[in-house]
Amino acid sequence: MSVVSHDPRTGLPAESAEETTTAEVLNIVQRAAGAAPVLAATSPHDLREWLRAIADGLEAHQDELARLADTETALGLDRLTGEVNRAANQLRFYGDVAVEGSHLGVTIDPRTDTTPELVRVNRPVGPVAVFGASNFPFAFSVLGNDTGAALAAGCPVVVKAHPAHVGLSLRQAEIAHQALLAAGAPTGTFDVVVGHQAGINLVQAPGITAVAFTGSQSGGLALWRLANERETVIPVYAEMGTVNPVVVTRDGSRDMGSVAAGFVGSFTLGSGQFCTKPGIMLAPRGTHAAQEVAAALRASSPTPVMLTRAIADSVETGLREMEDAGAVVVDHVAASGEGWSAPAAVLRADVSALRPGSRLLEECFGAVALVCEYDGDDELREALCALQSSLAASLITGGEDDAQAPALMELLSRKVGRVAVNEWPTGVAFAWAQQHGGPWPSTSVASATSVGAAGLARFLRPVAFQSAHDAWLPTPAQAANPWRVPRRIGGRLVLGTDS
Amino acid sequence: MSVVSHDPRTGLPAESAEETTTAEVLNIVQRAAGAAPVLAATSPHDLREWLRAIADGLEAHQDELARLADTETALGLDRLTGEVNRAANQLRFYGDVAVEGSHLGVTIDPRTDTTPELVRVNRPVGPVAVFGASNFPFAFSVLGNDTGAALAAGCPVVVKAHPAHVGLSLRQAEIAHQALLAAGAPTGTFDVVVGHQAGINLVQAPGITAVAFTGSQSGGLALWRLANERETVIPVYAEMGTVNPVVVTRDGSRDMGSVAAGFVGSFTLGSGQFCTKPGIMLAPRGTHAAQEVAAALRASSPTPVMLTRAIADSVETGLREMEDAGAVVVDHVAASGEGWSAPAAVLRADVSALRPGSRLLEECFGAVALVCEYDGDDELREALCALQSSLAASLITGGEDDAQAPALMELLSRKVGRVAVNEWPTGVAFAWAQQHGGPWPSTSVASATSVGAAGLARFLRPVAFQSAHDAWLPTPAQAANPWRVPRRIGGRLVLGTDS
Structure with missing residues (x-):
């Protein structure tokens, strides 16, 4: 079976790709699960380098990508050329957010007479399934906000390619693969699957730990229900079209x-x-x-x-x-x-x-x-x-x-x-203060955002370490603060640069 | 219909209370919804005063409460007397966390040539339903961690009384009512309902915006399913018993x-x-x-x-x-x-x-x-x-x-x-760095915690304000920083005391 995209201006077939088989999906998720501990131990500086490498790759192929995208989306060359830049800059932004380090939420309560030492740190959840949107073939697709935030948080990503721009999806994935390989990221850091059933298999795969989706109510809620039926339920972060x-x-x-x-x-x-x-x-x-x-x-x-x-x-x-x-x-x-x-x-x-x-x-x-x-x-x-x-x-x-x-x-x-x-809702800047998700039914997790610095939080889970030796703690929680992240010590915020 | 508790040492009836009718549950939720905007606009300092008033009320009735609890739980006077203190200190702690203000996540991105001014702030979600646990009749019940965190976050609370200590539940609610009234909190800030059906009605009531639960897998997952079937789905934060x-x-x-x-x-x-x-x-x-x-x-x-x-x-x-x-x-x-x-x-x-x-x-x-x-x-x-x-x-x-x-x-x-x-898992300090929730199936939202400073996050939802006049912003996000909370401005963390 293959997935065929069309030129919306003519309705004629444009690109096609083979559907990913069930076995291949499981292999891909297994590779992602294998990469997860490596990514979790990778410094934000290195994660940023990987994101920058992908961003550079996108921009190096800007014209080619915009032309391919226009064939499959008819969104226009100007808009699409600009969107390549935007997608690249988003990836760089999420890399900067990772390096700043607040997303790790490092919190240290020293031992007292009545309480043990507690060290709390947000850890990457593991492989994330990303379902791209059709309407932003760069900014919210294969290498869009969700992928950027998940990689910046230290999670491997498996993207379900959108069928409407399946050719562009695979080309973007190729560029990402090359960039990640050259930057030294492990196999399994990033991959893509094709086909409706492959998307279902992806959400059901035991190794997947979270799902990010931008698109329609019906699509988002279907994924949410699917994830809620898993033996191990995982969060679905679906941000869905509304009347605004x-x-x-x-x-x-x-x-x-x-x-x-x-x-x-x-x-x-x-x-x-x-x-x-x-x-x-x-x-x-x-x-x-x-x-x-x-x-x-x-x-x-x-x-x-x-x-x-x-x-x-x-x-x-x-x-x-x-x-x-x-x-x-x-x-x-x-x-x-x-x-x-x-x-x-x-x-x-x-x-x-x-x-x-x-x-x-x-x-x-x-x-x-x-x-x-x-x-x-x-x-x-x-x-x-x-x-x-x-x-x-x-x-x-x-x-x-x-x-x-x-x-x-x-x-x-x-x-x-x-x-x-006195401004229109259609412009969504990627920034520290951005919030894209809203209350149900616009978003499956109302506190989540797919755009902006807070997007990384979707792919992290806090763990408290009680009375653990310093060397046994995850790197950002160690006393020497090797990643120079902001921390809260004894209830008091301490900026990364001060410590 | 009435709910009857028993003395576990003898199996004989101990206390009883009338079930809350469907109409009463809706009235209670309506009052809570009416109080919600008032609480959302209340300063953390005032919220802390309310929490301290409840804490003082608990301690003023420590012996009476411990005796009543022992009749219904058989957990022993020593343990229960200590637990009253713990519950009181928890409430004070959540008040301190509220005043510190990081939970509000105030983030300000000034306008640039290409992006609008964005101000992001976490806002209280509204009335929270709290299902207390049987095993901690003070620390995880009517006035326990969930109630403390929700009030500290600026949300009204409606507690479903645990049937096993229904007498103690109502007595604690009485103490809280008196304390809140004396402290100047509005009607609807806090209430309690009794009975299994009342609990179901509570989760289904349109005015309820979140559910917090500590207890068994079966109980927590039943509430989670119930909330997922609402027209407006709301989050259920269930932290459930596991094998540890x-x-x-x-x-x-x-x-x-x-x-x-x-x-x-x-x-x-x-x-x-x-x-x-x-x-x-x-x-x-x-x-x-x-x-x-x-x-x-x-x-x-x-x-x-x-x-x-x-x-x-x-x-x-x-x-x-x-x-x-x-x-x-x-x-x-x-x-x-x-x-x-x-x-x-x-x-x-x-x-x-x-x-x-x-x-x-x-x-x-x-x-x-x-x-x-x-x-x-x-x-x-x-x-x-x-x-x-x-x-x-x-x-x-x-x-x-x-x-x-x-x-x-x-x-x-x-x-x-x-x-x-080299310590046992049963001791759970309430502290800045504590994490109580774990991955599914131990917790319905793996990133949530019912114990510790991060517990407030469950009851807040971020909203971004784009190009809004300063006076139209929620108080903590206004330029003058009236509540002196830590903020991120232009991507840089600024401590509350510096601004």
Whole structure:
């Protein structure tokens, strides 16, 4: 059996790859398990060198990779060329986070008259299965955030290649293999498997200790259920597409035309295929928000081409379902009819239609957005409470004196993982303070993040060592602090550079 | 319907309480949800005052509480009097951890040319359901570690009272209510429910945001399944009883008599009703370890009285099942026959009987332990790999030069949450560096701990604020750092006292 990708612009086959057999998956996981203790003992400096080697490899093949990616994703050469850089810089960033060392959480309580010496340190969990996303073939795929964070944490990685860009997946894996070999990483540090059944086998393989996934609700929850049925249950860190509300305050709606243009730019970006795509706007009644957004959509007149035929079909289905749920199409741009093309559309609905269980509360992946107008703060609050929790939200305000803003910030912060003010949710910087995951159902582990420095925590598990000789402790917990990491000693934080 | 506790020494009814109705549970959760925003905005200093008030309340009623507890648990006045102190000091400790402020994880990335300002802060999740354990009626019950950590994190708590000490549970709740009222905490900060169905209703109540549990595998996994079936899935932090291996090295077995005495002291402590009770000892062949342990058991001749009839019955059942699985009773102390008395016993088995699926790999809650002798390092490694993961392990060595120790430390640290060297696993200090949870199936979330400073993390969720005005940020994330918490600014750790 082989997996075939397609050129979304034409619908013709693009690349193909053989599915990984059950036996091969087990071999790959066994090699990863063999590498795990080596990685766990590898210094963050060396892990960073490996990540930098992969990053350099990506950039050395930037044009080739972007062209290959464009054939399989139709996301455009400019965007894809930039995304190669982003992916490379993400890997370097996670390497820097590893070297900083706070993720190891080294904590030392010296012996007292009544308590033993305790040394607590976060240890790499072991082989991690990474399921890449289709919509970011570099930044959230084979060598994306999850792979970067897992390697930086000292865990081997086995990636399940996304079928929509299987050719690019294998090419990226090749580049990573070469870079890791040259950098001195052990066999089993990184590998890739192909095929739906191989992905299932991977999650079920006893040697896998954690799963990272970015993508759809259905895909993420299926993996979560699968892992929960294992004899040894393992965590699934699934960050999933959601409706990501945009709330416009009365003060924020003064220049509704420019708000509408920004909103259209955000929800049509990448043909609306962002997990942080804003799917619903709540604007004050009387602002003609839906008409303004429709006008902005006409002005931009996007021509969405989706990543797969299934996604293209689901845009049409989603539009019909939203209409059945009481929404009305204000304006739309028809699909071109070529390949995996799909329409772009703006719908409006009465805010009262935002009831628990309504289709309007769910994501429609693609360049589709819903606009609702609210009458007062109570109606707005009720609508926001009815929404499912999301990865992100935007609050469009009139500035610091906006009387609605503080209460809305508080309310939104209970519903999402990130609140952007006067900015759109689609941009997700990789940084120390980033948070990508939000409450259920946007994320299977609400406290987790696939983007940013805290992403490493998913792949570490604390262990306390009681009254152990110094030489028997994991390197970062030893008294001499050989990796110069920040530590907490006797309850007091001590910076790595001071010790 | 009412819940009745019994005096384990006689089996006669002790205390009783009415079950909380479904409507009452929902009211209680609603009050907790109402208090949640108030607690989230309360400074750690004030939270600490509330915790100290409860601690003072416990100590002011120390003798009364210990007597009541002894009637319902038969754990002995000395132990229970000490446990009141411990519980009070735990609450004070979690208050200190809250004031230190690292748990809030404040992280600030200033705006750059290419990235927005991001401020990340851990926020209290909301009402927490706490299921207390029967074996620590103070330290892990109504006002135990879970309640202390949740309140310190800024979350209201609803406790499900343990039926075996329901009278003590309600008395502790009364004391907490009075203390919290006097300290100025809002209604809904803390409450308690009674009855099995009330516990189920509690986990299913939409307002509950997390569950903490300490107890048996069956109880913990039942709650985990229940929470996974909710429309909005919430995390269940269940830390569950396990077999907790003790490994004796060749050098460590030189004075097998004193090792055996220590082992017996540990596995019969509290009638063997510790979740960290060592259930299996692996000692070198030729050390007569089983006979030595049997001799030490005879010398100490404990008279176990169990917390409930079900536990007493399960000791007898467990012994039979272990014999069926190939273990042989070396010696035992018969049950007295009064109340919930149970036997104490030492069994031995061939190390080859430690195969996946064997009953010998599972906990027998009570004063029962298995001894196996290993031939060489390979056989020992194989046996350890066959064991289920546990909360804790002990490694009994001959000291710093013990050649077996480093590899065993590494191996054990992959199987448990805490490795104690030349000490027994039953003592669990509450401290900054403590780790109580271990890998599945000992803990539903392997990275979590119910004991120690890191316990607060279970009840917090990070939120990133992008380009938000300072006044709109949660207090600890504001530029002026009003709570003087440690922060990471631009990737650099800044101590709370420096800022």
